[in-house]
Amino acid sequence: MATIDLGDDPLALDRQVCFALSVASRSVIAIYRPLLKPYGLTHPQYLVLLALWDRAPRTVKDLCETLRAEPATLSPLLKRLEALGYVKRERNRADERALLVDLTDAGREFRKEAEKIPYRVVEELGMDLAELEQLHAALGRVLAATERRGAV
Known part of the structure; x- marks a missing residue:
């Protein structure tokens, strides 16, 4: 294995990948905030809609895997999206343990605006x-x- 050379100060803040990713992530999400605000959406809610526009209906488990989120994190997002009228949640008839999430007509229609x-x-x-x-x-x-x- 080749030797890794991280320079004179491997702990210099401006050289840390984690720092660059963290700041870049917050900065890019800040660009989304005013674009989503008129629709009453947060960035995480927008990500849920993106996943559903890609394929719907989906189970909560599938959404968690796709978005790399925990069910406890996703549940309040889905409730809020349902209150906004963009999604509906219902038990899967084939498997009562699974909760299906689908777009409403308003959720499908909003895609045109979100483009x-x-x-x-x-x-x-x-x-x-x-x-x-x-x-x-x-x-x-x-x-x-x-x-x-x-x-x-």
């Missing part, structure tokens, strides 16, 4: 789309590496 959001985020970031796609691919590799280690 504008990614464009606004790219505009706000002011970065080249190819650079953002490379970043996304690199983050995908980071996620895969952490999943192999059982960190997620």
Whole structure:
């Protein structure tokens, strides 16, 4: 195995991957906040809708796996989305233990409006789309590496 050289100060804050990811994550989510606010949505709720627009209905278990979230975290998000009229929850008739989450007509209709959001985020970031796609691919590799280690 090759020797890893982390320079003179391996604990320098500005060299830490965890710090860069943490600050970048908060900063990007802050861009979403005013875009989602008119719809009464938080960023985590938006992620649930993205997953459902990809495929619905889904079980809560499937949503948890897709979003890498715990059921205790997801449950209040789903209740709020249901109160907003975007989703409905019901027991799976084939398996009463499973809770199905599906989009309502309003949730499906909202997708058309939500399609504008990614464009606004790219505009706000002011970065080249190819650079953002490379970043996304690199983050995908980071996620895969952490999943192999059982960190997620």
